[in-house]
Structures are given as C-alpha cells and as structure tokens.
Amino acid sequence: MIRLERRRAPSRIWSFLAPLAAVGATLVGGAVIFSLLGKNPFEVLTTIFWSPLFDPNLSAYARPQLLVKATPLILIAAGLSLGFRAGIWNIGAEGQYIVGAIFGGAVALAFYPEEGWYIFPLMVAAGALGGIAWAMIPAILRIRFNTNEILVSLMLVYIAVQFLAAMSLGALRNPEGSGFPGSRNLQYYESASNPELVAGTGIHWGGLTAVAALACLYVLLHRHILGFHIRLAGESPRAARFSGARPALLVAFCLGVSGGLAGLAGLFELAGPSGQISIDFNVGYGFTAIIVAFLGRLNPIGILFAGLLVALTYIGGEMAQFMLGLPAAAIQAFQGMLLFFLLAMDLFLNYRIVFGAGARA
Amino acid sequence: MISLKKSLRAASAVAATALLFATPGLSEPLKVGFIYVGPISDFGWTYEHDQGRLAVESALGDSVETTYVENVPEGADAERVLTQLALAGNNLIFATSFGYMDPVVNVAQKFPNVMFEHATGYKRADNVSTYSARFYEGRAVIGTIAGRMTETNTIGYVASYPIPEVVRGINAAYIHAKKVNPDVEFKIVWVYTWFDPAKEADAATALIDQGADIIMQHTDSPAPVSMAEEKGLYAFGQASDMKEFGPNARLSSIIDNWSPYYVARAQAALDGTWASEDAWHGINEGMVEIGEFSDAIPAEVQAEAQALADAISAGEYHPFTGPINKQDGSPWLADGEVADDITLLGMNFYVEGLEGEVPN
Numbered sequence: 001m002i003r004l005e006r007r008r009a010p011s012r013i014w015s016f017l018a019p020l021a022a023v024g025a026t027l028v029g030g031a032v033i034f035s036l037l038g039k040n041p042f043e044v045l046t047t048i049f050w051s052p053l054f055d056p057n058l059s060a061y062a063r064p065q066l067l068v069k070a071t072p073l074i075l076i077a078a079g080l081s082l083g084f085r086a087g088i089w090n091i092g093a094e095g096q097y098i099v100g101a102i103f104g105g106a107v108a109l110a111f112y113p114e115e116g117w118y119i120f121p122l123m124v125a126a127g128a129l130g131g132i133a134w135a136m137i138p139a140i141l142r143i144r145f146n147t148n149e150i151l152v153s154l155m156l157v158y159i160a161v162q163f164l165a166a167m168s169l170g171a172l173r174n175p176e177g178s179g180f181p182g183s184r185n186l187q188y189y190e191s192a193s194n195p196e197l198v199a200g201t202g203i204h205w206g207g208l209t210a211v212a213a214l215a216c217l218y219v220l221l222h223r224h225i226l227g228f229h230i231r232l233a234g235e236s237p238r239a240a241r242f243s244g245a246r247p248a249l250l251v252a253f254c255l256g257v258s259g260g261l262a263g264l265a266g267l268f269e270l271a272g273p274s275g276q277i278s279i280d281f282n283v284g285y286g287f288t289a290i291i292v293a294f295l296g297r298l299n300p301i302g303i304l305f306a307g308l309l310v311a312l313t314y315i316g317g318e319m320a321q322f323m324l325g326l327p328a329a330a331i332q333a334f335q336g337m338l339l340f341f342l343l344a345m346d347l348f349l350n351y352r353i354v355f356g357a358g359a360r361a
Numbered sequence: 362m363i364s365l366k367k368s369l370r371a372a373s374a375v376a377a378t379a380l381l382f383a384t385p386g387l388s389e390p391l392k393v394g395f396i397y398v399g400p401i402s403d404f405g406w407t408y409e410h411d412q413g414r415l416a417v418e419s420a421l422g423d424s425v426e427t428t429y430v431e432n433v434p435e436g437a438d439a440e441r442v443l444t445q446l447a448l449a450g451n452n453l454i455f456a457t458s459f460g461y462m463d464p465v466v467n468v469a470q471k472f473p474n475v476m477f478e479h480a481t482g483y484k485r486a487d488n489v490s491t492y493s494a495r496f497y498e499g500r501a502v503i504g505t506i507a508g509r510m511t512e513t514n515t516i517g518y519v520a521s522y523p524i525p526e527v528v529r530g531i532n533a534a535y536i537h538a539k540k541v542n543p544d545v546e547f548k549i550v551w552v553y554t555w556f557d558p559a560k561e562a563d564a565a566t567a568l569i570d571q572g573a574d575i576i577m578q579h580t581d582s583p584a585p586v587s588m589a590e591e592k593g594l595y596a597f598g599q600a601s602d603m604k605e606f607g608p609n610a611r612l613s614s615i616i617d618n619w620s621p622y623y624v625a626r627a628q629a630a631l632d633g634t635w636a637s638e639d640a641w642h643g644i645n646e647g648m649v650e651i652g653e654f655s656d657a658i659p660a661e662v663q664a665e666a667q668a669l670a671d672a673i674s675a676g677e678y679h680p681f682t683g684p685i686n687k688q689d690g691s692p693w694l695a696d697g698e699v700a701d702d703i704t705l706l707g708m709n710f711y712v713e714g715l716e717g718e719v720p721n
C-alpha cells in the first residue's frame with residue numbers, strides 16, 4: 001500500500017527549488033510529446049525558449065512583446081497572491097478583468113471624441129473600480145452568508161462574459177462599425193489610448209503599474225501588520241484571530257485588491273494592445289495568472305519571473321507553430337504540464353510517500 | 362534625441378528596402394501565412410480555411426510555402442502573430458476572422474510590401490484586400506429544402522451572434538422556406554458563440570423540444586447535426602459538409618470553399634498582379650457550395666432546390682428580390698426590386714413573418 005504522509009515542515013531549500021524542478025520536468029515531458037508528434041524536441045524547445053529572445057529576425061519585435069504579454073499576467077497574479085496566502089481563493093479574476101475593461105472603456109466612450117488629459121486617469125479609476133465592484137460580490141457573500149468565494153467568483157466570470165457580449169453588441173458598439181459587434185478602437189482615440197511609453201519597449205502604463213504593485217505587495221507582506229495577518233491567516237487561522245486579525249476585513253481587502261488589480265489589467269489591455277471592447281476581448285489572463293501566482297511561489301519577485309516565463313511560452317509557442325508546424329494544442333498541453341508538475345512538486349514538498357502498511361502515528 | 366530619431370528612420374528605411382528585395386524572385390518560393398481563430402480540427406470554419414491553404418500548396422507546388430498559426434484570439438494577440446508572420450518573411454498573409462480587422466490594418470501599415478487578405482471585414486488599404494462569401498445564397502437553397510421537408514412546420518435555427526451576416530442568413534432561409542410553405546415558422550436560439558459544441562447541442566435540443574423537426578445552424582461545430590441525428594430529425598451541414606456527423610440527418614450543406622479564391626490570390630501574388638480588392642463571391646464563383654442532396658429529399662424537391670441554385674449562380678435570380686416587407690410591415694423592397702449590397706452588408710432587421718426581435 002502506498003500512502004502519503006505529511007512532513008513535519010517542508011524543506012526550505014526545496015520550496016525554492018520546487019518550481020525549478022517543475023520547469024525541468026515540464027521540459028522533459030514536453031520533449032516527449034514533441035518527439036511523439038514527430039518533431040525534433042530539441043529544436044522545438046529552443047524555438048520556444050530561445051527564438052523569442054535571440055532569433056536575429058524576430059527577437060527585436062518579440063522581446064518587447066514579452067513584456068506586453070507578461071504585464072496583465074503579473075498585474076493579476078500580484079493581486080491573487082495576496083488572497084492565496086490568506087486562504088482566500090479568488091478564482092474569478094477573469095471576470096474582474098472584463099468588468100474593469102468595460103467600466104474603463106465606457107468612460108472613454110462617453111467622452112469620445114473630446115480630448116483631454118483627465119480622460120485617461122478617469123478611465124484608470126473606473127477600471128479599478130469595476131474590478132473591485134465585481135470582486136466585492138463574492139466578498140460580501142462570503143462575509144455575510146459564508147458562501148464559498150471559489151464558486152461565486154468563478155461563476156461571476158460567466159456572467160461577466162455575457163455582460164461583455166451584451167456591451168459589444170449593444171451600448172458600447174461602434175456606431176460606425178456597420179452593425180458588427182465591438183466598440184470603437186481606443187488605439188485611435190488619443191486621450192484614451194495607452195500606447196507604449198517609449199516606442200519599441202513594450203512598456204505601457206500597465207507595466208509600470210505591475211512593477212509598482214509588486215513593490216507595494218512586498219512592503220505590505222513584510223513591513224505591515226496587515227500583511228502579517230494575511231500570512232498568518234493562511235498558515236494558522238486560529239492564531240491569526242488571536243493576534244487580532246479580523247477575518248471579514250481580510251476577505252474584503254484581499255478580494256478587493258485582487259479585483260482592483262485585475263480590473264486595472266483589463267483597462268490597460270483594452271486601452272493599449274487590444275484597443276476594442278469585443279466579444280472575444282478576454283483571452284484567459286485571469287486564469288493563467290493563477291498559474292503565474294503559484295509558479296512564482298506567491299512571492300513578488302517570483303511572480304515577476306513567472307509572468308515573464310509564461311509569456312515566453314506563449315510567444316515562443318506561436319513561433320513553434322509557424323516555424324515548425326506544431327499544433328496549438330501541443331503548446332497548450334505543454335503549458336498545462338507546467339501547472340501539473342508544479343502542483344505535484346508542492347505535494348511532495350509537504351508530503352512524503354510511504355510504502356507498506358506500517359503506521360507511524 | 363534627433364539623431365536617435367534619424368537613425369531609427371534610417372533603420373526603418375533599410376528594413377523597408379530589405380523587405381522590397383525579400384519579395385520572391387523566380388528561385389525563392391512565395392511564403393503564404395494563415396492565421397486562424399479556431400483549431401483546424403473544428404470541422405467547420407477554420408477547417409475549411411485550412412483546406413484552402415492545402416489547396417494552395419497542391420495547386421502551386423514548390424513555388425509556394427505555406428504556414429499557419431491556429432487558435433489566435435482576436436485583438437492584441439492577433440496583431441503580434443501577424444507581425445511575426447510578416448517578420449518571418451511571409452509575403453502574403455490570410456487573416457481569417459472578422460475580429461482581425463484592426464490588427465490587420467495596423468500591421469499592414471508597418472509592412473507596406475506584404476500583401477494582406479482579410480476575411481469578412483470592411484477595412485481595406487493598398488496592401489489589404491477583403492473577401493467574403495455570399496452565404497445567403499446557400500441559405501436560400503437550404504431554406505427551400507427545409508420548407509418542403511418540415512412536417513411540424515417548425516424550423517429551428519441555432520444562431521451565433523446578431524450581426525448582419527447571421528441576420529441575413531436567417532432572412533434568406535425564412536423567405537425561401539415561406540415561399541414553398543406558407544405555414545412555416547422559425548424558432549431562433551442565440552448562443553453567442555461561434556464554436557461551443559455543448560452550447561450548440563443544448564440550443565438544438567431546446568429547438569427540438571419546441572417542435573422543430575429541422576435544425577439549421579450558423580455556428581461552426583457539428584454538434585447540432587449530431588443532435589438531429591440522435592433524435593431522428595433533419596439538419597444541414599454548415600461551413601463543411603458534416604455528413605459523417607449525421608449520415609441520416611444531414612439533408613445538404615452549405616460548404617465554404619475558399620480554395621479557388623486562395624489559389625487565385627496566391628497565383629496573382631506570384632505573377633506580381635496582386636492588387637487590393639473587395640471580393641464577395643457566391644455560388645457562381647464556387648466560394649459557396651451546396652453539398653450533395655441526401656436521398657431523404659424527394660426528387661422533385663431536389664430538382665427545385667437545384668434549379669434555385671442554378672438560377673442564383675447564373676445571376677437570373679437574387680435571393681432578396683421584392684416584394685419583401687420588414688418585420689414591422691413597412692415596405693423594404695418593391696415588387697421586382699433587388700437588394701443592394703450596402704443594405705445587405707449592414708442588415709440588422711428581420712423580414713416580415715419572422716417572430717422575435719434581433720437582440721441588441
């Protein structure tokens with residue numbers, strides 16, 4: 001018989017090595033899949049991880065694109081990590097991302113075609129507010145009625161997706177768009193657009209906000225009593241209560257911050273790289289950010305690197321598609337393996353396998 | 362700062378010249394890139410575009426080299442993939458979803474020497490062509506068959522999004538079903554997705570529960586056809602033939618056949634005769650194909666449907682020929698009047714007799 005037995009305390013070294021080991025296992029697993037598909041696994045892996053950074057033709061464009069792609073992931077993951085540390089599980093960042101974009105986009109479209117410096121800051125405020133508002137629904141339901149925030153926040157994603165479709169086809173539809181769904185393109189509306197701050201760098205306001213969010217997160221977790229309570233609530237809820245943490249406040253704070261950052265990510269994406277409120281505006285950053293948060297060990301610096309790594313697999317994965325003819329599904333499986341191995345490594349970090357029936361109570 | 366700008370400009374000039382010379386000579390193959398919104402295995406929209414890509418390969422052989430990226434979301438990701446395809450040396454790029462429109466226009470500005478083809482859009486430039494199919498011609502034909510074949514006089518319609526393309530299809534099918542069966546009624550369910558087999562199957566079931574014995578769809582998965590097969594009812598293939606998903610249920614199909622267009626455009630690019638244009642092709646050009654009629658359709662109905670398709674193909678008959686009133690009873694087309702393309706392209710109203718409203 002094989003059993004799992006909880007370790008007294010996870011190894012300190014291994015808690016840092018686990019994500020690296022997961023990446024290593026993913027590389028091996030990916031290599032197996034790619035060779036089963038009849039591709040040279042070494043070639044595929046170098047295309048995914050090397051080409052976006054160093055390919056002579058493509059890297060000049062791809063490098064800044066890595067930052068563009070990583071920005072929403074990092075911004076959302078930064079917020080999620082806070083709640084995940086406290087055992088407050090916001091799985092619905094995708095919905096908060098959508099609602100933030102809709103709120104911010106609605107502000108921009110209300111002003112169109114007026115130009116003014118105040119429009120973008122108002123959009124940013126509305127974006128954050130939209131995300132917070134959407135996250136407050138599971139927060140209030142959990143505080144008042146003790147509902148499960150995992151389910152409520154997840155279900156609200158599907159509502160947000162319908163809301164997005166309704167807006168793209170209705171109130172926010174481009175009146176000059178020949179009846180097709182989708183709003184005006186904010187990239188062509190100067191006061192509302194969020195272009196690269198310096199051309200060719202891939203850094204827009206979202207990137208700066210993401211870095212600022214990580215810095216604030218670090219300070220909060222390590223220098224502030226609220227951060228202490230958050231960490232304590234995750235590790236030992238009883239102890240947290242004795243030390244004066246207020247569970248209701250923690251729930252509202254963690255969901256509010258993660259919702260607000262997800263809303264900001266949506267707004268910056270809408271006003272920048274994406275441009276339009278459309279039916280397919282959301283592409284899953286809110287879910288992928290969960291992987292990023294865990295891959296980064298819920299640690300601000302870890303999240304930064306995890307976000308960049310996941311962005312690299314997206315962009316390198318596209319290159320593997322058009323340079324080597326690899327199917328998109330193989331890339332998705334490869335990305336999925338990363339989370340799988342990460343969770344497996346975490347399991348072995350906290351548990352050991354015991355063979356035989358020998359009970360050790 | 363100025364010198365930086367200058368050197369950037371110089372660099373882009375060099376890049377542009379390099380691109381100019383990168384256009385293929387006799388020895389170098391024309392590189393043709395495709396970006397798809399779904400997986401090539403969807404057996405619908407994307408599958409047919411990929412068949413077009415394969416047709417280009419087999420028709421033009423070594424003089425072309427094709428590549429594709431599938432499952433590309435519309436918006437920022439599309440812009441990145443398009444840029445990378447252009448940077449990777451593709452000379453002709455087909456973007457096969459409506460939502461790629463602004464990304465195509467943006468990227469085309471940066472790569473004036475790369476030729477872009479955008480499906481179903483309306484924004485063009487010197488190096489951006491648009492193309493689409495007159496699917497409503499096919500809808501008129503299958504509408505006729507459905508009107509003849511229904512026993513409950515109820516036809517169920519699984520609709521994706523309330524956009525002109527879809528509304529036009531509903532109108533065309535309804536007008537022609539009604540023409541051969543004045544008692545016919547249409548029930549429409551909007552699923553707000555192009556590809557979601559579970560939702561499409563649910564919608565088909567809901568329609569069948571409301572008495573529909575023939576299912577039409579304007580979504581991409583074969584799920585509604587499979588559902589009709591399961592219930593022993595009838596359906597039509599959409600985008601691809603879908604016969605294998607409903608050997609008994611499938612009466613006919615509207616097949617998107619992009620191959621002739623893609624081959625012609627790639628050939629034009631090879632010959633150096635490619636120019637920006639707006640193509641809206643139908644049965645006549647072969648872009649809209651009516652799938653083989655099943656034996657379940659009586660011979661006289663087959664003949665009637667075939668005659669309609671032939672008349673449309675020959676330009677003798679237009680599916681939107683008056684008298685047609687709008688849903689509220691106000692006149693749209695006078696007797697013998699034919700709808701113009703502008704109205705058709707922006708169609709956002711039902712014709713008289715359809716129930717419900719175009720959702721907003």
